[in-house]
Amino acid sequence: xxxxxxxxxxxxxxxxxxxxxxxxxxxxxxxxxxxxxxxxxxxxxxxxxxxxxxxxxxxxxxxxxxxxxxxxxxxxxxxxxxxxxxxxxxxxxxxxxxxxxxxx
Numbered sequence: 001x002x003x004x005x006x007x008x009x010x011x012x013x014x015x016x017x018x019x020x021x022x023x024x025x026x027x028x029x030x031x032x033x034x035x036x037x038x039x040x041x042x043x044x045x046x047x048x049x050x051x052x053x054x055x056x057x058x059x060x061x062x063x064x065x066x067x068x069x070x071x072x073x074x075x076x077x078x079x080x081x082x083x084x085x086x087x088x089x090x091x092x093x094x095x096x097x098x099x100x101x102x103x104x
Contacts, residue, residue, distance in 0.1 A: 022052050033058040042067030045076045053083035057099060061085065065095040 004010070025033065036051070036058040038044045044063040061080065065073055076095075077087060085097040 020050070022055055025056060030056075032056075034060065036061045036063075038063040040064065044068065045072050045079075048076060048079060057084065059099050061097040063095055063097075064093060065090065066093045 019027070025031075033056050038047050038061075040047055041064070044065065045068055048061075048063065063076075065076070068076065080087070080097045084099055087095060088098045089096040
């Protein structure tokens with residue numbers, strides 16, 4: 001277990017502006033997304049749930065799956081399957097989902 005005795009002194013709260021992925025893509029006139037890479041320390045499934053796959057369907061999705069519970073991981077796989085993806089690769093840390101075999 002890591003211990004940081006001065007954590008409270010190092011911790012800073014910052015408020016930042018945020019934007020949805022849909023709005024970000026529209027703002028920059030992005031009509032095609034080849035790769036969606038998410039590494040959000042356990043929040044990856046929550047981000048995937050917010051993604052509008054009807055608007056934009058990346059060919060490849062790479063997300064960090066090691067911090068997801070077994071239940072959330074299965075729900076994530078179900079979400080991706082409903083969006084037209086299949087799992088291509090999973091190791092102990094990450095999962096890659098594809099919409100087609102064009103990259104195989």
